[in-house]
Amino acid sequence: MRVLLVGAGGVGTAVTRIAARRPFFEHMVVADYDLSRAQAAVAAAGRTPERFSAAFADASDEAAIATLLREQRCDVLLNATDPRFVMPLFGAALAAGAHYLDMAMSLSAPHPGTPYAECGVKLGDAQFERATAWEEAGRLALVGMGVEPGLSDVFARYAADELFDTIEEIGVRDGADLTVEGYDFAPSFSIWTTIEECLNPPVVYESDRGWFTTEPFSEPEVFDFPEGIGPVECVNVEHEEVLLIPRWVTAGRVTFKYGLGEEFINTLRVLRQLGLDRTEPVTVRSDAGPVRVSPRDLVAACLPDPATLGERMHGKTCAGTWVRGTKDGRDREVYLYHVVDNQWSMREYGCQAVVWQTAVNPVAALELLATGVWRGAGVLGPEAFDARPFLDLLTEYGTPWGLREQ
Amino acid sequence: MRVLLVGAGGVGTAVTRIAARRPFFEHMVVADYDLSRAQAAVAAAGRTPERFSAAFADASDEAAIATLLREQRCDVLLNATDPRFVMPLFGAALAAGAHYLDMAMSLSAPHPGTPYAECGVKLGDAQFERATAWEEAGRLALVGMGVEPGLSDVFARYAADELFDTIEEIGVRDGADLTVEGYDFAPSFSIWTTIEECLNPPVVYESDRGWFTTEPFSEPEVFDFPEGIGPVECVNVEHEEVLLIPRWVTAGRVTFKYGLGEEFINTLRVLRQLGLDRTEPVTVRSDAGPVRVSPRDLVAACLPDPATLGERMHGKTCAGTWVRGTKDGRDREVYLYHVVDNQWSMREYGCQAVVWQTAVNPVAALELLATGVWRGAGVLGPEAFDARPFLDLLTEYGTPWGLREQ
Structure with missing residues (x-):
């Protein structure tokens, strides 16, 4: 698996540090609008530096991102930018035939008349509207795959x-x-x-x-x-x-x-x-x-x-x-x-x-996709997949979950 | 009495409206950094427009204000700017041999070590330091003469x-x-x-x-x-x-x-x-x-x-x-x-x-100075003068005060 990680802020940097310890992927390209941030995130990964490389990317430029995905032969785009860039990155992945993961969904807009009673545009609406195109392409957009949502x-x-x-x-x-x-x-x-x-x-x-x-x-x-x-x-x-x-x-x-x-x-x-x-x-x-x-x-x-x-x-x-x-x-x-x-x-x-807890979940999800334990096509949330392998993998990552009966 | 009013904001404009109804002064020059504001305050005065004129003034320029006072042959400067301009206006009046009134005193600075226990530089300290010069000049700086202080x-x-x-x-x-x-x-x-x-x-x-x-x-x-x-x-x-x-x-x-x-x-x-x-x-x-x-x-x-x-x-x-x-x-x-x-x-x-209540008091004080009921030299607060004529004058202005025994 070759991964394009877009966004080398706090969460993106934690993604490289966590992923560096896992052998499931072949290469991760770390792209940011600020190339020096991308380079710093690659350096932060530490182990197996040959599996990481830095690139410039403007997350708002859908066509340029699609080109980068193709040039780098990436199988999947992991979006670690802020929610303003969900739609261009989601579109770029579909255009380039790559899978897509994010940790926050497309933005909402309040109901124009009764904002505190009725929904206007809901979080993720713009993504779910394009579900058929993803299904037909046989590609997966796994949306909301951080810690919350995720x-x-x-x-x-x-x-x-x-x-x-x-x-x-x-x-x-x-x-x-x-x-x-x-x-x-x-x-x-x-x-x-x-x-x-x-x-x-x-x-x-x-x-x-x-x-x-x-x-x-x-x-x-x-x-x-x-x-x-x-x-x-x-x-x-x-x-x-x-x-x-x-x-x-x-x-x-x-x-x-x-x-x-x-x-x-x-x-x-x-x-x-x-x-x-x-x-x-x-x-x-x-x-x-x-x-x-x-x-x-x-x-x-x-x-x-x-x-x-x-x-x-x-x-x-x-x-x-x-x-x-x-x-x-x-x-x-x-x-x-x-x-x-x-x-x-x-x-x-x-x-x-807070940053680490957000980042560990998409890395574990990528691992389940790389190993074929999770598979699918369309626009799907984390609850569309079998939960047990994910929870077991978190424990294997050294960060177990808990259950309290009340 | 000829008055230089510096500052044609809310309080300055209320000063012209209140003073226009009183015959005690001969002329009031209304000066502001924004000449159009000064002109608007003159227009707002309404009655007896011949007693008002507008001028440009930079309240931070002590020498220019002193020149304006001399050119306009003003007996008194009424400061209606914000407290940052107290010291240059106070200095200009003394230099030009005019009396001076303000509604807020020179600014304080906190104690460097224990700001919430001891005073550093107190409100008005910079003004009271120059009291002797005012006394020697036989001129009055009546400080804190709005509503509170005043x-x-x-x-x-x-x-x-x-x-x-x-x-x-x-x-x-x-x-x-x-x-x-x-x-x-x-x-x-x-x-x-x-x-x-x-x-x-x-x-x-x-x-x-x-x-x-x-x-x-x-x-x-x-x-x-x-x-x-x-x-x-x-x-x-x-x-x-x-x-x-x-x-x-x-x-x-x-x-x-x-x-x-x-x-x-x-x-x-x-x-x-x-x-x-x-x-x-x-x-x-x-x-x-x-x-x-x-x-x-x-x-x-x-x-x-x-x-x-x-x-x-x-x-x-x-x-x-x-x-x-x-x-x-x-x-x-x-x-x-x-x-x-x-x-x-x-x-x-x-x-x-709030603006009107602040403005009426310095106008009444100017009237008591013009008529010679209040007189003095040095840097003095409102409590240095006989209170009864001031309180009676407020009632004459149509805005009586009250007393509640408790």
């Missing part, structure tokens, strides 16, 4: 296959106790993306209503996370799992709640109230005279780059899927989860926990 | 002269119930200045300790404001009264508390936590490439200009001075206050309440 979807499939007869509710729950030394406020993931997903109308699925939206931060609940993280306030957030899981798994209700904590929710509310979440530019004075600046870009410029914070971070991050239903005629409730301790990921891979 | 200081002097034998505590308390239609968050006063005064270490005076500072937002209390405004949470804020009152009035303790309300305090805390209150520029991308922008300027650019909000504002604003002490051997506690209803100030003057 592992969380695998957990949902596993619960349906092996733990439950009927499922009333599936709730993805994400929480952490990470702190960053020397900073009162330092998000562990891109603030640009965090604002995008947290301030968009959250989406909920119910079997009798289909998909619908709510006000931001709706249905707050305190969820008790395992391995010492403890209780964290979680709220509804727009996320891919709610769109993916109901396509392959039968459940009465599907939600995604993020353990933002009261303080972070308050910060996001204030940013919205002041209009500082906006991406449309405003005019402001600068050293170069009056210029047009996006307020959200300015907020990001005031905060530290999350990928550089690993050495100052402490604590653990948990991704998981809570399921309630019945088994053998009795009520059952479980939480399937995956925890990464930042101290461990820094020591073992030199990557901070 | 009328609040007059109230303190009135309490000491007529209402109390001994004063235990003087607390200036400012609160409002103003709302702005169509905005979740729209400060009624310059956000730049509000951030400056609210996030600087608040200063407190105690007779046995002198001046000292505390953490921002310290000593929260709920103060019940009159005329239907009702209870508002107030916290310590750095303000001129605490530096002025103890110089002329004997009191055990002097504080200033601002009725910011919980929501506004929360907003300011978040701005500080994210570093968005900073004036030092950060690098951010813009339509002109990477530029250096002050985060505080960007926050201001995202919010509506307070001076333009009068038509959409509803409610009242209250400035006042609460005093506790003894009279004739018995405990006494009073609140002396001045309330402006936005509906009234818009109808009568076309000015929003």
